[in-house]
Amino acid sequence: DAEITQSPRHKITETGRQVTLACHQTWNHNNMFWYRQDLGHGLRLIHYSYGVHDTNKGEVSDGYSVSRSNTEDLPLTLESAASSQTSVYFCASSEQGAYGYTFGSGTRLTVV
Amino acid sequence: ILNVEQSPQSLHVQEGDSTNFTCSFPSSNFYALHWYRWETAKSPEALFVMTLNGDEKKKGRISATLNTKEGYSYLYIKGSQPEDSATYLCAFPRDSGYSTLTFGKGTMLLVSP
Numbered sequence: 001d002a003e004i005t006q007s008p009r010h011k012i013t014e015t016g017r018q019v020t021l022a023c024h025q026t027w028n029h030n031n032m033f034w035y036r037q038d039l040g041h042g043l044r045l046i047h048y049s050y051g052v053h054d055t056n057k058g059e060v061s062d063g064y065s066v067s068r069s070n071t072e073d074l075p076l077t078l079e080s081a082a083s084s085q086t087s088v089y090f091c092a093s094s095e096q097g098a099y100g101y102t103f104g105s106g107t108r109l110t111v112v
Numbered sequence: 113i114l115n116v117e118q119s120p121q122s123l124h125v126q127e128g129d130s131t132n133f134t135c136s137f138p139s140s141n142f143y144a145l146h147w148y149r150w151e152t153a154k155s156p157e158a159l160f161v162m163t164l165n166g167d168e169k170k171k172g173r174i175s176a177t178l179n180t181k182e183g184y185s186y187l188y189i190k191g192s193q194p195e196d197s198a199t200y201l202c203a204f205p206r207d208s209g210y211s212t213l214t215f216g217k218g219t220m221l222l223v224s225p
Contacts, residue, residue, distance in 0.1 A: 045213075
């Protein structure tokens with residue numbers, strides 16, 4: 001069965017370190033997205049991609065980057081982790097057009 | 113930034129009660145309206161994608177209606193069960209590409225036995 005997986009599920013890192021969160025989907029979806037979930041804010045868009053080599057900034061992109069070298073993967077990199085980036089991160093994918101997202105199971109990141 | 117408002121913020125009902133909540137969105141430049149169900153410790157799951165004014169969608173005891181002219185959608189749950197306890201999110205595309213969604217903060221539903 002097709003799936004979307006995120007790794008790791010949990011991570012603790014120190015302030016200033018570079019961290020990469022993985023997202024891998026086997027749906028063959030062109031669209032992939034990264035959101036963060038924080039209390040009181042709901043899901044907020046970090047970065048998104050509509051296909052290989054395409055990346056775009058979302059509403060809270062500062063301090064994050066993504067790259068899309070193939071259809072399956074959209075890794076999210078925190079260049080220099082900050083405590084404000086402690087959050088739960090969700091990756092999602094979708095087909096082009098008015099289709100629902102398929103979400104990964106999330107990564108809980110703690111920056112100490 | 114697009115405003116997608118959901119009300120109420122939370123709701124506590126008894127098993128067997130029917131309930132409904134609201135999603136409000138900009139009525140100009142409508143593209144689509146999504147509903148998701150998000151259980152605690154899991155990830156959101158798509159319920160409905162609605163694209164036409166007057167659309168009604170149904171999945172078991174859950175149904176949704178859409179009014180694009182006035183900018184709202186209702187989600188109804190008939191005969192709520194404890195397993196319906198979840199946060200229900202609505203989401204609206206940021207642009208005509210349909211794909212990139214802005215989410216509301218959700219309505220948290222608790223159904224007591």
